[in-house]
Amino acid sequence: MDCLFCRIIAGEIPSAKVYENDKVYAFRDINPQAPTHVLIVPKEHVADASELVGEKAHIAADIFAAAAEIAKNEGLTGGFRIVTNCGDDACQSVHHLHFHLLGGAKMAERMS
Ligand code: 5GP
Numbered sequence: 001m002d003c004l005f006c007r008i009i010a011g012e013i014p015s016a017k018v019y020e021n022d023k024v025y026a027f028r029d030i031n032p033q034a035p036t037h038v039l040i041v042p043k044e045h046v047a048d049a050s051e052l053v054g055e056k057a058h059i060a061a062d063i064f065a066a067a068a069e070i071a072k073n074e075g076l077t078g079g080f081r082i083v084t085n086c087g088d089d090a091c092q093s094v095h096h097l098h099f100h101l102l103g104g105a106k107m108a109e110r111m112s
Protein backbone atom coordinates (compact mmCIF):
# COMPACT_ATOMS: atom_id res chain seq x y z
CA MET A 1 0.00 0.00 0.00
CA ASP A 2 1.74 3.18 -1.11
CA CYS A 3 -1.00 5.67 -0.26
CA LEU A 4 -0.21 7.72 2.85
CA PHE A 5 -3.83 8.22 3.90
CA CYS A 6 -4.75 4.55 3.28
CA ARG A 7 -1.90 3.70 5.64
CA ILE A 8 -3.16 6.20 8.23
CA ILE A 9 -6.70 4.75 7.99
CA ALA A 10 -5.25 1.24 8.43
CA GLY A 11 -3.36 2.39 11.54
CA GLU A 12 0.05 1.68 10.00
CA ILE A 13 0.98 5.34 10.44
CA PRO A 14 -0.13 7.06 13.65
CA SER A 15 -2.60 9.93 13.53
CA ALA A 16 -4.58 12.04 15.97
CA LYS A 17 -8.05 10.65 15.27
CA VAL A 18 -11.01 12.91 15.93
CA TYR A 19 -13.82 10.92 14.30
CA GLU A 20 -14.49 7.57 12.65
CA ASN A 21 -17.45 5.66 11.27
CA ASP A 22 -17.74 2.82 8.77
CA LYS A 23 -17.16 5.09 5.75
CA VAL A 24 -15.15 8.05 7.03
CA TYR A 25 -11.99 8.71 9.06
CA ALA A 26 -10.88 12.12 10.36
CA PHE A 27 -7.64 13.21 11.99
CA ARG A 28 -5.71 16.37 12.80
CA ASP A 29 -3.53 17.83 10.07
CA ILE A 30 0.16 17.45 10.93
CA ASN A 31 0.80 21.06 9.83
CA PRO A 32 -2.29 22.95 11.03
CA GLN A 33 -3.27 26.17 9.26
CA ALA A 34 -5.98 27.13 11.76
CA PRO A 35 -6.62 26.45 15.48
CA THR A 36 -8.78 23.53 14.33
CA HIS A 37 -7.52 21.82 11.16
CA VAL A 38 -8.96 18.37 10.60
CA LEU A 39 -8.61 16.18 7.50
CA ILE A 40 -11.74 14.18 6.66
CA VAL A 41 -11.18 11.26 4.32
CA PRO A 42 -13.25 8.41 2.89
CA LYS A 43 -12.03 4.96 3.98
CA GLU A 44 -12.41 3.88 0.36
CA HIS A 45 -9.46 5.05 -1.71
CA VAL A 46 -10.61 7.81 -4.05
CA ALA A 47 -7.98 10.03 -5.68
CA ASP A 48 -9.76 13.37 -5.66
CA ALA A 49 -13.08 15.21 -5.89
CA SER A 50 -13.31 14.71 -9.66
CA GLU A 51 -14.16 11.05 -8.94
CA LEU A 52 -17.25 11.86 -6.86
CA VAL A 53 -19.72 10.83 -9.56
CA GLY A 54 -22.07 7.89 -10.04
CA GLU A 55 -21.72 5.21 -7.39
CA LYS A 56 -19.09 7.29 -5.55
CA ALA A 57 -21.24 10.42 -5.27
CA HIS A 58 -22.49 9.33 -1.83
CA ILE A 59 -18.97 9.90 -0.46
CA ALA A 60 -19.53 13.65 -0.58
CA ALA A 61 -22.62 13.30 1.62
CA ASP A 62 -20.77 10.94 3.98
CA ILE A 63 -17.95 13.49 4.36
CA PHE A 64 -20.25 16.46 4.96
CA ALA A 65 -22.32 14.59 7.54
CA ALA A 66 -19.09 13.78 9.39
CA ALA A 67 -17.89 17.38 9.02
CA ALA A 68 -21.03 18.75 10.68
CA GLU A 69 -20.57 16.35 13.60
CA ILE A 70 -16.86 17.15 13.95
CA ALA A 71 -17.49 20.91 13.82
CA LYS A 72 -19.98 20.50 16.66
CA ASN A 73 -17.58 18.34 18.68
CA GLU A 74 -14.78 20.86 18.13
CA GLY A 75 -17.00 23.72 19.31
CA LEU A 76 -16.80 25.66 16.05
CA THR A 77 -19.85 27.76 16.86
CA GLY A 78 -18.46 30.78 15.01
CA GLY A 79 -18.32 28.88 11.73
CA PHE A 80 -15.87 26.86 9.71
CA ARG A 81 -14.46 26.39 6.21
CA ILE A 82 -14.27 23.17 4.21
CA VAL A 83 -11.73 22.94 1.39
CA THR A 84 -10.68 20.16 -0.93
CA ASN A 85 -7.74 20.60 -3.29
CA CYS A 86 -8.19 18.74 -6.58
CA GLY A 87 -5.20 18.34 -8.88
CA ASP A 88 -1.99 20.23 -9.53
CA ASP A 89 -3.43 23.73 -10.00
CA ALA A 90 -5.00 23.45 -6.53
CA CYS A 91 -1.70 22.10 -5.07
CA GLN A 92 -3.14 18.75 -4.03
CA SER A 93 -0.21 16.95 -2.41
CA VAL A 94 -1.81 13.71 -1.18
CA HIS A 95 -3.77 11.83 -3.82
CA HIS A 96 -6.33 10.28 -1.52
CA LEU A 97 -9.43 12.49 -1.39
CA HIS A 98 -9.49 14.66 1.72
CA PHE A 99 -11.46 17.62 2.94
CA HIS A 100 -9.79 20.21 5.15
CA LEU A 101 -12.08 21.36 7.99
CA LEU A 102 -10.72 24.68 9.26
CA GLY A 103 -12.00 26.80 12.10
CA GLY A 104 -11.41 28.40 15.45
CA ALA A 105 -10.38 31.83 14.13
CA LYS A 106 -11.59 34.42 11.63
CA MET A 107 -10.25 33.44 8.21
CA ALA A 108 -9.22 35.51 5.23
CA GLU A 109 -12.01 36.44 2.83
CA ARG A 110 -9.93 35.49 -0.18
CA MET A 111 -9.37 31.78 -0.76
CA SER A 112 -6.70 31.88 -3.44
P1 5GP B 1 -3.32 18.85 0.29
O1 5GP B 1 -2.16 19.78 0.09
O2 5GP B 1 -3.15 17.57 -0.51
O3 5GP B 1 -4.66 19.49 0.08
O4 5GP B 1 -3.32 18.47 1.83
C1 5GP B 1 -2.54 17.46 2.38
C2 5GP B 1 -2.49 17.72 3.85
O5 5GP B 1 -2.01 16.56 4.49
C3 5GP B 1 -1.55 18.87 4.24
O6 5GP B 1 -2.29 19.87 4.92
C4 5GP B 1 -0.51 18.19 5.13
O7 5GP B 1 -0.11 18.99 6.22
C5 5GP B 1 -1.23 16.94 5.58
N1 5GP B 1 -0.35 15.80 5.86
C6 5GP B 1 0.66 15.33 5.06
N2 5GP B 1 1.22 14.25 5.60
C7 5GP B 1 0.55 14.03 6.79
C8 5GP B 1 0.70 13.04 7.81
O8 5GP B 1 1.54 12.14 7.75
N3 5GP B 1 -0.15 13.12 8.86
C9 5GP B 1 -1.09 14.12 8.97
N4 5GP B 1 -1.86 14.12 10.07
N5 5GP B 1 -1.24 15.06 8.02
C10 5GP B 1 -0.44 15.02 6.94
Ligand code: ZN
Nearest residue numbers: 003006045096
Ligand atom coordinates in the same frame (compact mmCIF):
# COMPACT_ATOMS: atom_id res chain seq x y z
ZN1 ZN C 1 -5.55 5.95 -0.28
